[in-house]
Amino acid sequence: MSTVSLSSGIIGVRMSDMNEDLTETQLDPRIRRTRMLLQSALGTLLESKSFSDITITDICNQADIARITFYQHYDSKEALLLAEVADFFTSMYQAVDQDMLDHFFATGEMGALVSAQQIDLADPNRVRLVGVALQYASSAVRELTIASFLETYSQHETELDEQEILVLATFYVGGMLTLLEQFLNGRLPISPLAFQAVPLTLLRLLRQGAIQSGILSDLP
The missing domain is CATH 1.10.357.10 (Tetracycline Repressor, domain 2)
Structure with missing residues (x-):
């Protein structure tokens, strides 16, 4: 055991x-x-x-x-x-597939991707536990979520190399978890749908910028 x-x-x-x-x-x-x-x-x-x-x-x-x-x-x-709370973070991206990502990155339309992301904020007991985990085990939660994101995202990304994907994933997950903590604490007065849309929109913009500028490929 x-x-x-x-x-x-x-x-x-x-x-x-x-x-x-x-x-x-x-x-x-x-x-x-x-x-x-x-x-x-x-x-x-x-x-x-x-x-x-x-x-x-x-x-x-x-x-x-x-x-x-x-x-x-x-x-x-x-x-x-x-x-x-591990399943809350590890299941977020498990249902995301290549077609969803390709469509989102090409058009910005995120309906299917948001539906596939399993972020259940309806259960108050689960929400309370997630909030406590973000406060008292933040490093572990961040590492677990990055690993989960990479497990899905790296299978479908064709434009960026491994190091570029890791930088992007770390930046995206860190921002998403900070937004989640603010959202759960009531300091971010937006809807659950908007909470999912904001980090995804930023992820798309960051990816576009990284590809167009080559900034991540120039890292020492």
Whole structure:
């Protein structure tokens, strides 16, 4: 059984590791049940306490699970938090395909792309957890989301090389997550549709500028 970990605020598992971990969880009902209890306990505690005030002992008491069992699954409360919201960030781009990207980059029309991006902001409990993760595990969330974006985008990009794609992805994801945090905190008074449209529009403009100017290809 693999343990989900964070190291110095940076995610300690690759996308492939996370996928292997989820597969293992699906195959073993005991592991799945234990992790569901721990994640549910964290969600319940967050209804009345700040994440910074919650201890691993609090989580274990709420779940009626021994601390040693907690550490068999997660190395920190941040890792537990990330595991609870990981699918929100890793599933954003999984349904995006070549035709959607080509059409969007050529025309700017993003209806199909927005529909394919699975960004569910309807569940208040999930929204609360995502907001907490952006605040307390931001580096890990950013790394996880960049990996997810690259996993899809790099398969379909034909105009930029690997380094250019990485620079573009890092810039885009960083901006998108900052917008998401502001949106969830109520400091960005726009609709969920507009929240998705703004970073996509900027991504298209950045890509066009990078291709036309060659600025990314001139990096040392």
